[in-house]
Amino acid sequence: MSTILIIDDERAIRSSLRDILEYEDYTILDVDNGRDGLEILKKEKVNLVLCDIKMNNMDGMEVLSEAHQSSPDIPFIMISGHGTIETAVEAAKKGAFDFLEKPLDLNRLLITVRNALDKSSLVTETKVLKRKVSSSKTKDILGESGAIKRIKETIDRVAPTEARVLITGANGSGKELVARWLHEKSNRSQAPLIEVNCAAIPSELIESELFGHEKGSFTSAIKQRIGKFEQASGGTLFLDEIGDMSLSAQAKVLRALQEHKITRVGGDKEIDVNVRVVAATNKDLLKEIEDGNFRMDLYHRLSVILIHVPALIDRVDDIPLLSTNFCEEICMEYGIPVKEITNAAMRELSHLPWTGNIRELRNMIERLIILSDKSITDKDVVAFANPSREPVNGIAQEKGTVNYGLDMDSFDSFQDYKDHAEKEFIKYKLEKNNWNVSKTADDLDIQRSHLYSKIEKFGLKRD
Ligand SMILES: Nc1ncnc2c1ncn2[C@@H]1O[C@H](COP(=O)(O)OP(=O)(O)OP(=O)(O)O)[C@@H](O)[C@H]1O
Known part of the structure; x- marks a missing residue:
């Protein structure tokens, strides 16, 4: 059964809504302020929110705007004792499903709740179907290089x-x-x-x-x-x-x-x-x-x-286009608003070694979307993009530079350097996963047999 969150600072309203809706078999959560309501939305699976407009500290419109940033698919029904056309229009503009006036009319309340939940499950179903269709469709080959x-x-x-x-x-x-x-x-x-x-x-x-x-x-x-x-x-x-x-x-x-x-x-x-x-x-x-x-x-x-x-490193000019597209695609899959990748973050991304090529770039963008706040910044890239990139020999990495503490002159060719980077990355991941080859292969998103051949190629051994 669906879960409904009631946000209203009037205890009497909360308790009568709870009684009515519990009688209809809905699961009810209720809070008396917007902040607590937003916290619940982060932690619990909520199907619908009934939210009072006029509340102290944070009013219902603010709650609606903030909630829609992180959970755009949860329908909101706004409630107000001072119903005017303007408030109803404003609520609709901000994305509310509907607007109810106090004192609440029982039939109208129940019909509106049912309609909102029906629409929300249709939206979810459509998204699942779209995801299925788009994942079975061959993706475009992106790149202008x-x-x-x-x-x-x-x-x-x-x-x-x-x-x-x-x-x-x-x-x-x-x-x-x-x-x-x-x-x-x-x-x-x-x-x-x-x-x-x-x-x-x-x-x-x-x-x-x-x-x-x-x-x-x-x-x-x-x-x-x-x-x-x-x-x-x-x-x-x-x-x-x-x-x-x-x-x-x-x-x-x-x-x-x-x-x-x-x-x-x-x-x-x-x-x-x-x-x-x-x-x-x-x-x-x-x-x-x-x-x-x-x-x-x-x-x-x-x-x-x-x-x-x-290899991706031989066409770094394609990184911004690929990153932006992956970001849009992944945010859409997650059903969240598309995050912006700042120009400084793009520059930072263009400096990474990309031994895992486009697959690695896509995984990194996904990681950055999950771990960053509203937009993806250069600081996020440095902090989260490649957790294995720790300072070498105690030399901290400066912003905008890639410092591996390596003597670049010791490599005869670019391939030599790339092999070195690949070997170190794989070694790090193996050690991190206690030499569990299946886990490491998953982590690197490569086949296990592939990892075995890399271990053999680079002569990697457990200490
Ligand atoms: N030019 C591109 N534009 C968009 N996505 C791409 C591009 N090239 C690769 N990808 C994506 O990167 C991921 C890895 O690509 P793919 O599996 O084709 O690589 P591969 O060379 O076959 O890898 P492997 O050698 O490990 O089998 C996939 O998710 C693919 O859709």
């Missing part, structure tokens, strides 16, 4: 063809988003886009995952299973983290691409498949080929078109 413009042009040109595409780029830089748009703008967009994260599937299961299996083909194969190649029939198969695929699975994928046929594990029938393959990796595949970890012939099959998504 030359690199992003070129990527969008390439997508427009390549998507309607059958050419295979290999997308490269660091973690969180937007490879999956590019793959989604390649599908979305292709002639296959009515058929499914099926994604396989090759790094997340143990090598002994990848073949069954991709090609399916027949019942009884191995111990746990208790029934027949259709693999991803078949599921993607008529559509697009997105092989993410292809650089982590075992050599034996690579050989089978190569055959599927050459012959457009697959065989389920444990089966002997060849099945025709009609899929377009788009692959992505954060690895340097040419180096993997050199090291004997990746097949050259498969590389050539996959990379008819190459799209490289640059």
Whole structure:
């Protein structure tokens, strides 16, 4: 049942409203002043507020304005003993649902309460539906930098063809988003886009995952299973983290691409498949080929078109646009008014290393929205944006500078520096989570297998 908060400094009114509404099975909270009312709104789940206009200290209009900043969806019914058209109009302008005059008419009160609650649940339902629709819709590729413009042009040109595409780029830089748009703008967009994260599937299961299996083909194969190649029939198969695929699975994928046929594990029938393959990796595949970890012939099959998504640090000019958009999107998801990001905060954001790229930027904006007050300032960015950025060697960080206490000349290349920053960040998070790899992977918003490969790459060990 709904909870109604009554804010009125007249005890008699509060108690008669309570009696009437409790009789109708509503849960009632009541306070005799606006401040306490606002405190309750912060802590309790309230569905409707009945608020007197004329009260000492803080009047009802102020309560309404302040409450609407943090909880715009809670309907307010204003009550006044001195009802004039002007007060009613002012209340409506400030966003009140309705206005009731004292002495209260019982029927009008109950109908207004019911209408307000009905409208509020409709608003909530609509928001949930909108959120569902917007999260299933492919997000726009934001960015005005030359690199992003070129990527969008390439997508427009390549998507309607059958050419295979290999997308490269660091973690969180937007490879999956590019793959989604390649599908979305292709002639296959009515058929499914099926994604396989090759790094997340143990090598002994990848073949069954991709090609399916027949019942009884191995111990746990208790029934027949259709693999991803078949599921993607008529559509697009997105092989993410292809650089982590075992050599034996690579050989089978190569055959599927050459012959457009697959065989389920444990089966002997060849099945025709009609899929377009788009692959992505954060690895340097040419180096993997050199090291004997990746097949050259498969590389050539996959990379008819190459799209490289640059790291965020190589397109810092896009940070303000991305930050503003993420801020709007997240505030809307939370149902709160959009917070402003000050210019100084934008400058501060542009100075961060962004080893986790756009995914990290989005997470940070979300954190800043939660932790900041009315707007996001440079001080918020310094304080909350990257809690792992503690002063190094006792050197406190000055405003507007990024001071890691590092000798910048000790790095041979930009990549060297980025690797160092990534290693330190991962090490910090692992230690913070007591080397719990699953928790740390969640914290970093990357796959667990990904984290394992980073630990191995950087030779990280528990002290
Ligand atoms: N140009 C962009 N504009 C808006 N949002 C973006 C952009 N690029 C990436 N994102 C968002 O950033 C997040 C990470 O992007 P995505 O998953 O595509 O990265 P990825 O390179 O595939 O990461 P990983 O290598 O870890 O799989 C997603 O929420 C995505 O919607």
